[in-house]
Structure formats: structure tokens, C-alpha cells
Amino acid sequence: MAEDRLSLVFGALADPIRRAILIRLTEGEATVAELAAPFDVSQPAISKHLRVLEHAGLVSRSRRATARLSRLEAEPLREVTTWLARYQRFWDESHERLDELLAALQARQDDDARHGHG
Known part of the structure; x- marks a missing residue:
């Protein structure tokens, strides 16, 4: 059975680090190092998060020279x-x-107050 994309997206959004990565990517493409900077986690851990986001269709990845850049793909959010x-x-x-x-x-309550009840 094929995986349901909506379930993949909700699963990807369930993690606060992945949500923060998506927010950062609204500002533009970023490398793993740039995405890892605000977190107390390793670059390999961020790479794993990016794979989950990519599998859900929320992120695409490309190479520019030696840099591997991640980009937000917002259609699944729509x-x-x-x-x-x-x-x-x-x-x-x-x-x-x-x-x-x-x-x-x-x-x-207003009626009770007017008639002296309560």
C-alpha cells in the first residue's frame, strides 16, 4: 500500500525541530550546517530530519558546487x-x-437580577 502523503506530512510536522527547519527555509535555501546552527543537535541528526521532510515532499535538496542546499516545497502544506x-x-x-x-x-442572569432572584 502506497504511503498517504497527508500522513507523511503530519508525521513530518509532528517534530518541533522539523517545524523550525521549515520556518527557517521560508527565508531561503540553507545548508545542513546553517540549519543545524540554532539547535543542540549534530549535523547528521539534522540530515535525518531533512530526509523525513524530503520524504514528505516538504523539502527538496540540490547541490551548488560543494554545498548541498535544502529548499522549502510548500505545496504539501496547501x-x-x-x-x-x-x-x-x-x-x-x-x-x-x-x-x-x-x-x-x-x-x-439579567432577568434574574431585574426580578430580584439570585
Whole structure:
């Protein structure tokens, strides 16, 4: 069975170092050394993170002279956003129900206060 890209992307995003790498790559291409600099981890560990990101389609890698550069590939993030957007209606409806409940509770409290209850 082929791996589901959405699952690969969510798996890749599950790690805070990988998320930080993606944020750094929004600024442009970077070498492993540049990506490793802010972390207390080895360059081989960053390379492993990059392989996970690459497997998920979030990063592409190329060579420029002797440097191996990583670049953000944002299309899989658009797919995640599209998938998550399906839940927007659910959250909107939940918030509307909560707003209605709070308004009813406030109205009851106001009514009780006007009539000397509570």
C-alpha cells in the first residue's frame, strides 16, 4: 500500500525541530550546517530530519558546487490546509452554539437580577 502523503506530512510536522527547519527555509535555501546552527543537535541528526521532510515532499535538496542546499516545497502544506479547512464549518457552528448558549445564560442572569432572584 502506497504511503498517504497527508500522513507523511503530519508525521513530518509532528517534530518541533522539523517545524523550525521549515520556518527557517521560508527565508531561503540553507545548508545542513546553517540549519543545524540554532539547535543542540549534530549535523547528521539534522540530515535525518531533512530526509523525513524530503520524504514528505516538504523539502527538496540540490547541490551548488560543494554545498548541498535544502529548499522549502510548500505545496504539501496547501494540501494540509485544504484538509483542515473541512473542519472550519464544524468549528464555526460550534462557536455559534456556544455564543447562543452564553447569550441565553446572560439573558437569564439579567432577568434574574431585574426580578430580584439570585
